[in-house]
Amino acid sequence: MPRLTTWIALALLMTACSHDANKTKEKIPEVAADRVLFTTSFEDFEGWVAENPSLNKEKAHTGQYSIKVDQNMEFSQTYTNQLARLSPKRFDKVRLTAWGYLTAPSAAALVFQITRADQTSVFYEKIDINKVNSWEQVSKVLTLPTVLDPMDQVRIYLWRASATAPAYLDDVKLSVEP
Numbered sequence: 001m002p003r004l005t006t007w008i009a010l011a012l013l014m015t016a017c018s019h020d021a022n023k024t025k026e027k028i029p030e031v032a033a034d035r036v037l038f039t040t041s042f043e044d045f046e047g048w049v050a051e052n053p054s055l056n057k058e059k060a061h062t063g064q065y066s067i068k069v070d071q072n073m074e075f076s077q078t079y080t081n082q083l084a085r086l087s088p089k090r091f092d093k094v095r096l097t098a099w100g101y102l103t104a105p106s107a108a109a110l111v112f113q114i115t116r117a118d119q120t121s122v123f124y125e126k127i128d129i130n131k132v133n134s135w136e137q138v139s140k141v142l143t144l145p146t147v148l149d150p151m152d153q154v155r156i157y158l159w160r161a162s163a164t165a166p167a168y169l170d171d172v173k174l175s176v177e178p
């Protein structure tokens with residue numbers, strides 16, 4: 001689990017972020033398989049990761065599992081990996097795509113963050129999830145800063161934001177954008 005200090009830093013960052021993710025609805029393109037850095041539907045996690053109430057079978061876009069946040073969990077189960085392990089080749093732009101689901105009017109957010117080994121944040125973007133009682137595909141192209149180090153950590157997770165009822169995330173895909 002990321003440390004508390006990271007979340008405090010995050011909370012400060014979020015107050016400074018604007019809600020620009022869903023201003024324009026673009027057509028989400030298919031991504032060639034060789035450009036996909038990782039993709040998951042959370043189907044094979046059970047038993048391989050530490051017990052985490054975020055992994056659930058309550059709702060799923062595909063298969064049986066998704067991850068969630070709710071009034072007791074501000075942050076979902078988190079994807080964490082070093083840039084160098086994600087790809088041996090440097091990349092400047094990525095596309096993050098996922099399916100989100102809210103159970104009450106509010107806003108949760110899919111977060112893509114890059115942190116240093118000392119937990120300081122060097123990049124932060126979020127994609128708002130707004131659709132209630134149905135699955136919505138969200139996608140955003142992220143231009144990464146040039147100062148990144150191969151040892152920096154990518155973190156991807158669902159943040160509760162203003163949502164008070166459960167919110168779900170499934171079918172996450174991260175790909176290199178040409």
Ligand SMILES: [Ca+2]
Pocket residue numbers: 041042043060061062063064065066170171
């Ligand atoms: Ca799934």
